[in-house]
Amino acid sequence: MPFLSRPEPVPLPMDCRILTISLELFVKRGYHNVSVHDVQKHAGVSIGSIYKYFGGKEGIAKALYEHLLEEMNQMVDSVIALDLSSIEQCNRIIKLLFEYTETHSDIIAFVLNSKHTEFITDKPPICSSEPFQKIRNIVQRGMDAGEIQSYDYWIATSVIFGAALRMINLRLDGLIDRPLPEFYEQLIDATWQSMEVLDSIKLPKVVSNI
Amino acid sequence: MPFLSRPEPVPLPMDCRILTISLELFVKRGYHNVSVHDVQKHAGVSIGSIYKYFGGKEGIAKALYEHLLEEMNQMVDSVIALDLSSIEQCNRIIKLLFEYTETHSDIIAFVLNSKHTEFITDKPPICSSEPFQKIRNIVQRGMDAGEIQSYDYWIATSVIFGAALRMINLRLDGLIDRPLPEFYEQLIDATWQSMEVLDSIKLPKVVSNI
DNA sequence: GTCTATATCCAGATAGAC
């Protein structure tokens, strides 16, 4: 999973420089508090080039959004391809997200923390995008297979990923001051106590949602 | 808890009208996509009055932020005052948040979903504000009392409230299409399976965080 | 004390020079 991080062959191509700098500025100050001139100054390119490549500020945001979402999509695919149990697939995703929060916080902040609908027109909220759906599908398959306790779809997915996403938020906001991977084992432990069907008590819970 | 909802004595006082309309517009379009003129038009007051009362757009945002946070604070206090167990206090807060998401979605969206640091200068992120700290303190006390399994502070609070907050997000984004209170019982059920110290197995988990 | 008309500024976008 490259996640926008080409191995930096000395000077990055201009379009990639623009994207990298924009991502950094958007995350640090918020999309609306960044002007095209800011990007121009920090990236060391001209206004003309920015409009040539991306057609404007919203164009940059769209390109970033699509690029990063596609990489997230590939990340999820690569986990699905591993042929692990549903539970282990969920864990792997949480682990990767935790690691990326430390090494590529801008990307995680942009994908998980921005309100894209405020600056990208005609895009659904990110949680309805493909990679997020695929992640929820993993949970659904786990429940169908009797591996994960059968709760309502939204409850199950929220319980399994809600705590991890919350911790990512708290980490990005600076409240949690240790790297997230340190918390991984204990979090997984706590999460699955509520959701895993233990062999000893393999009586799936009855679902009732009126 | 009034939560900005005075019982509407026919025509609201002007300052309250401005706040109510602004909240609605900010949540619907995003702070930066709302101009003072928009507020002026929708609220039926003049630009002059807005500047008179609030000194500008950021002034409105600040007033809203402080007002709503204070009401949230009172909500939490009222729950703490009820003298319930820690677990029941947490449940009560989740229940109230779910109910408010249905009846006062704008308020919940503004308090829980906005990136205030992008438009209110010199304010810490909302999760470090008083009511949020108080909520986490409830969890800490529950762990100290042996009522809640002793996990790391951040893990425990994220597991207990992460799923609920996630569901509020999904509901506000339109993915969950049923009222949240319908999910309450089952969510509580799933959450506490992982966190509650049952009388039968009252051996608190060992905490290890290197 | 409430409103309207206006000033000022700055961001997004363009067009033409090199």
Place this chain on the structure above:
DNA sequence: GTCTATCTGGATATAGAC
């Protein structure tokens, strides 16, 4: 094909009339 100078629109904010 890259940059610079410029245009234009719209937003915040003000000042003066009623």
